[in-house]
Amino acid sequence: MKLYNSYTLKTEEFVPIKENEVSMYVCGPTVYNHAHIGNARPIVVFDTLRRTLEALGYKVKFVSNFTDVDDKIINKAIEEGVNEKVIAERYIDAYNSVRNSLNIIPVDVTPRVTETMDEIIEFIDKLVKNGSAYISGGDVYFSVEADPKYGELSHQKLEDLNNGARVETSDLKKNPQDFALWKKTDKGIKWDSPWGQGRPGWHTECVVMIGKEFNHQLIDIHGGGRDLKFPHHENEMAQSECANGHHLANYWIHNGMLETKGGKMSKSLGNTQWAKDVIAEHGSNLVRWFLLSARYRDSLIYDDETFNAAKTELNKIETVLKQVEVKTQINNIELSDSYNEEKYQEFIDQMADDLNTPNAYMVIFDTVKLLNQSLRVKEINYEDVAKNYNAIGKMLKVLGIFIDKLEIDEEGKELYSKWNEAKANKDFALADEYRAKLMEKGIL
Numbered sequence: 001m002k003l004y005n006s007y008t009l010k011t012e013e014f015v016p017i018k019e020n021e022v023s024m025y026v027c028g029p030t031v032y033n034h035a036h037i038g039n040a041r042p043i044v045v046f047d048t049l050r051r052t053l054e055a056l057g058y059k060v061k062f063v064s065n066f067t068d069v070d071d072k073i074i075n076k077a078i079e080e081g082v083n084e085k086v087i088a089e090r091y092i093d094a095y096n097s098v099r100n101s102l103n104i105i106p107v108d109v110t111p112r113v114t115e116t117m118d119e120i121i122e123f124i125d126k127l128v129k130n131g132s133a134y135i136s137g138g139d140v141y142f143s144v145e146a147d148p149k150y151g152e153l154s155h156q157k158l159e160d161l162n163n164g165a166r167v168e169t170s171d172l173k174k175n176p177q178d179f180a181l182w183k184k185t186d187k188g189i190k191w192d193s194p195w196g197q198g199r200p201g202w203h204t205e206c207v208v209m210i211g212k213e214f215n216h217q218l219i220d221i222h223g224g225g226r227d228l229k230f231p232h233h234e235n236e237m238a239q240s241e242c243a244n245g246h247h248l249a250n251y252w253i254h255n256g257m258l259e260t261k262g263g264k265m266s267k268s269l270g271n272t273q274w275a276k277d278v279i280a281e282h283g284s285n286l287v288r289w290f291l292l293s294a295r296y297r298d299s300l301i302y303d304d305e306t307f308n309a310a311k312t313e314l315n316k317i318e319t320v321l322k323q324v325e326v327k328t329q330i331n332n333i334e335l336s337d338s339y340n341e342e343k344y345q346e347f348i349d350q351m352a353d354d355l356n357t358p359n360a361y362m363v364i365f366d367t368v369k370l371l372n373q374s375l376r377v378k379e380i381n382y383e384d385v386a387k388n389y390n391a392i393g394k395m396l397k398v399l400g401i402f403i404d405k406l407e408i409d410e411e412g413k414e415l416y417s418k419w420n421e422a423k424a425n426k427d428f429a430l431a432d433e434y435r436a437k438l439m440e441k442g443i444l
């Protein structure tokens with residue numbers, strides 16, 4: 001397996017810390033609203049990475065969090081006159097519904113900030129005591145100068161960052177790039193701490209949850225959207241360096257953004273569509289196929305043209321699979337479990353090359369072509385059919401795409417027989433009548 005590491009800016013051979021085991025953490029959502037279709041891309045990308053690793057024989061522990069305390073959650077709770085937990089639970093349920101509808105292998109652990117507060121306070125206290133953080137005006141800030149490597153992930157120098165990078169300004173900071181670990185507040189949900197009542201800063205939460213779930217050890221893969229690389233992941237790495245003595249993860253994997261022709265898709269820009277609505281309209285298979293149609297670390301344009309192209313491609317695959325199912329069931333033929341090992345290996349090789357899904361799609365279409373050819377001969381060799389049919393199924397499984405198998409009942413078989421008989425007798429009116437019924441049943 002080769003992966004592009006945002007930390008080294010190189011495509012590297014993937015070597016896990018423990019043989020045949022992979023530790024992977026992916027930043028989850030802040031649950032104050034529904035997930036838009038752009039938010040679905042990391043869900044699909046990192047599930048596909050997991051599936052590929054498992055297809056290669058690795059055992060994967062996959063952790064992804066919920067940020068269930070945040071200013072946006074608090075403001076929405078105040079607006080609706082409810083407590084923050086009501087808002088958080090509503091959108092956690094909604095996010096889980098989207099995730100499940102996208103054929104995701106269940107995430108192994110989904111920690112929440114509100115359930116990790118003791119560990120967060122303990123972690124911040126450790127940074128204060130070792131001089132990496134300081135108290136100012138009731139808040140606690142991380143001192144970026146405490147980490148000599150700060151800027152290493154985003155490949156920026158601290159002096160350059162201070163000369164124009166957009167940061168949250170505050171007179172309480174010693175350095176403009178310093179960031180809040182604990183925020184004093186009298187608004188919304190808060191917890192007692194050694195520094196007074198407040199709530200944690202965003203950048204601290206994931207470091208602590210990773211530490212809790214992976215015993216404070218270096219993990220293999222830390223993932224998320226490219227927009228998280230700086231400052232969020234940079235700040236996570238800096239805290240880990242100062243508290244744990246390591247850079248948190250060996251491989252930092254970032255997916256590219258889903259964009260419209262007007263630019264990045266985001267809730268704040270108002271150019272989004274809710275993932276739940278897109279999935280309800282088009283189905284999970286098409287959404288996954290579309291989201292994987294470009295390489296994961298490249299940007300992907302979301303518009304009618306690209307979505308319809310994905311639909312055409314997937315229909316081509318579904319059509320040939322359905323043809324196999326019609327021919328085998330009408331003729332009472334049982335396919336073997338054999339598969340085209342050469343084509344499947346070609347596919348896996350492309351997926352193992354930093355999830356090169358465009359090339360992997362080409363292997364699928366090569367196999368579709370072989371399957372079509374094996375169906376068009378006068379004497380069909382059903383062993384050849386089985387090999388290519390099953391190979392396509394195995395490839396789609398790695399992509400998390402599961403096309404329902406066509407099941408033809410006795411009535412359908414009888415209609416199919418009558419349709420062929422009517423065509424042979426050149427009774428085209430009757431043949432059209434049977435054809436319409438077969439189309440209603442999804443057989444044609």
